Amino acid sequence: MEYARRRRLLRVRGRSIAWLVPLLLLAGVVLVDFSTPERFRIITWIVLVPGIAAAICGVWTTAAFSLVSVVTYVAVDSAWPEQYQAGLADFVLVAVGGLLATLAAVVRVRFERQTLHIRDIAETTRRTVLRPLPAPWAGLEHAGVYLAADVDARVGGDFYDIQPSPHGARVLVGDVQGKGLGAVETAAALLGTFREAGYHEPALATVAERLETRMLRHRLHSTALGRHDGDRFATAVLIGFPEDALDTIEVVNFGHEPPLAVGPHGVRELPSGDGVPLGLAELAGGLPPVHRLPLGADETLLLVTDGVTEARDGPGVFYPLVRDIDRAVTADPRGAEPRRLVRRVRDGVLRHSGGRLEDDTTVFAVRRMREAGEALERGRLQT
Known part of the structure; x- marks a missing residue:
C-alpha cells in the first residue's frame, strides 16, 4: 500500500x-x-x-x-x-x-x-470468497464495501452475499473469529453452504441449521488436520426477503451486530436477537429463532461488522454509527440509498479512525427494488 x-x-x-x-x-x-x-x-x-x-x-x-x-x-x-x-x-x-x-x-x-x-x-482470493454481485440482484438494490485491517493482505474473515431463490432473496453477512487464511477458509465454507441451502431450502430456519452444521463440520476437519482453530466461530446475520410479504423480512441473528433500518425518517435498530455465534449452538441449547420484522418500502437495511462499531478515534471514542447516519439522512433523505449509505459509513469510519483500522471492516446495505416498493404501495391503496 x-x-x-x-x-x-x-x-x-x-x-x-x-x-x-x-x-x-x-x-x-x-x-x-x-x-x-x-x-x-x-x-x-x-x-x-x-x-x-x-x-x-x-x-x-x-x-x-x-x-x-x-x-x-x-x-x-x-x-x-x-x-x-x-x-x-x-x-x-x-x-x-x-x-x-x-x-x-x-x-x-x-x-x-x-x-x-x-x-x-x-485480491483473487478475495474475489473468489466475496464474489462480485450484479446490480441489481435478486430483486434487491445493494452496495457493499470491504476494508481489510491488513492492507497488504487485503483479505480477512468478513463476508457477505446475496442468494436469489424460488423462496425469495436471502442475504448473509458475517464475521469469522480470528484472522489469516484459516478465517478465509471458514468464510468460504459458510458462503458455499449458504449459496446452496439458500437456494434450495424453503424455510430460513433450515438454512440457519445448515450453516451451523457446516461450521461444526469445518471445525472437525480443521482439527483432524492438526490445526489449532478447532474452536473457531463466526457471527452472522441471515436475512430472508419473502416474496409473499413485501413489507416483511425474516432475520436470524447469530450473535452479530443488529441490523439497522434506515429510511427518510431516520434510523431504527432492529432487534439483535438472542442467538449465539455459528458453531456455539450447543452452548445455548439450540439455534436462534427466526424473527419476522417489518421493513418499509423506503427503508434500507444496513449491516456492518464490528470493525465499524468498534472503530475508535485518537482519544478512544467509538464511531457514532447511528448518530452519524441519522444526521445524514435527516439532512438529505436520499442518503438512505444503498450506495450513498455505504459511502457515508465508509468515509465516516475512515475519518473517525484516522485511517487506522484495527479490524476488518464490512459495510453492506440492501433494500427491495423500487418496483417492489411500488407494488407494495399499490396493495396498501387497494385495501
Missing part, C-alpha cells in the same frame, strides 16, 4: 517524475559546491544522489545516476585548484556509494514485485 501511494505521488498525467528528485539534488550539490568558499567543499554529498534514486526510481535509472554522479564528481572536483580538491578517497566513496545504491535498487524492486504478486493473489 505504501509503495502504491508513493508511486501515485511521483506521477503526473500517468508519467513518472521520480527521476526529478535525484536530478534536483545533483544540481543543488553542484551549485552549492561552486557557490561556497574553497574551505567548504560539499561535492562529496553527491553520493546521496544515487541513494535517493535507489529509494524511488528503477534499477537502470539508479545505475544511470550512479554513473552521472561519478562523472560529475570528477568534473567538479577537477575544476578546483589542486590544494582544494577532495581527492581519491572521496572519489572511491562516491563510486562505491553508487554501486551499493544500484544493488539496493535491485533488492527493492524485486521485493516490490513480490509484494505486488502477493497482493494480486490476495
Whole structure:
C-alpha cells in the first residue's frame, strides 16, 4: 500500500517524475559546491544522489545516476585548484556509494514485485470468497464495501452475499473469529453452504441449521488436520426477503451486530436477537429463532461488522454509527440509498479512525427494488 501511494505521488498525467528528485539534488550539490568558499567543499554529498534514486526510481535509472554522479564528481572536483580538491578517497566513496545504491535498487524492486504478486493473489482470493454481485440482484438494490485491517493482505474473515431463490432473496453477512487464511477458509465454507441451502431450502430456519452444521463440520476437519482453530466461530446475520410479504423480512441473528433500518425518517435498530455465534449452538441449547420484522418500502437495511462499531478515534471514542447516519439522512433523505449509505459509513469510519483500522471492516446495505416498493404501495391503496 505504501509503495502504491508513493508511486501515485511521483506521477503526473500517468508519467513518472521520480527521476526529478535525484536530478534536483545533483544540481543543488553542484551549485552549492561552486557557490561556497574553497574551505567548504560539499561535492562529496553527491553520493546521496544515487541513494535517493535507489529509494524511488528503477534499477537502470539508479545505475544511470550512479554513473552521472561519478562523472560529475570528477568534473567538479577537477575544476578546483589542486590544494582544494577532495581527492581519491572521496572519489572511491562516491563510486562505491553508487554501486551499493544500484544493488539496493535491485533488492527493492524485486521485493516490490513480490509484494505486488502477493497482493494480486490476495485480491483473487478475495474475489473468489466475496464474489462480485450484479446490480441489481435478486430483486434487491445493494452496495457493499470491504476494508481489510491488513492492507497488504487485503483479505480477512468478513463476508457477505446475496442468494436469489424460488423462496425469495436471502442475504448473509458475517464475521469469522480470528484472522489469516484459516478465517478465509471458514468464510468460504459458510458462503458455499449458504449459496446452496439458500437456494434450495424453503424455510430460513433450515438454512440457519445448515450453516451451523457446516461450521461444526469445518471445525472437525480443521482439527483432524492438526490445526489449532478447532474452536473457531463466526457471527452472522441471515436475512430472508419473502416474496409473499413485501413489507416483511425474516432475520436470524447469530450473535452479530443488529441490523439497522434506515429510511427518510431516520434510523431504527432492529432487534439483535438472542442467538449465539455459528458453531456455539450447543452452548445455548439450540439455534436462534427466526424473527419476522417489518421493513418499509423506503427503508434500507444496513449491516456492518464490528470493525465499524468498534472503530475508535485518537482519544478512544467509538464511531457514532447511528448518530452519524441519522444526521445524514435527516439532512438529505436520499442518503438512505444503498450506495450513498455505504459511502457515508465508509468515509465516516475512515475519518473517525484516522485511517487506522484495527479490524476488518464490512459495510453492506440492501433494500427491495423500487418496483417492489411500488407494488407494495399499490396493495396498501387497494385495501
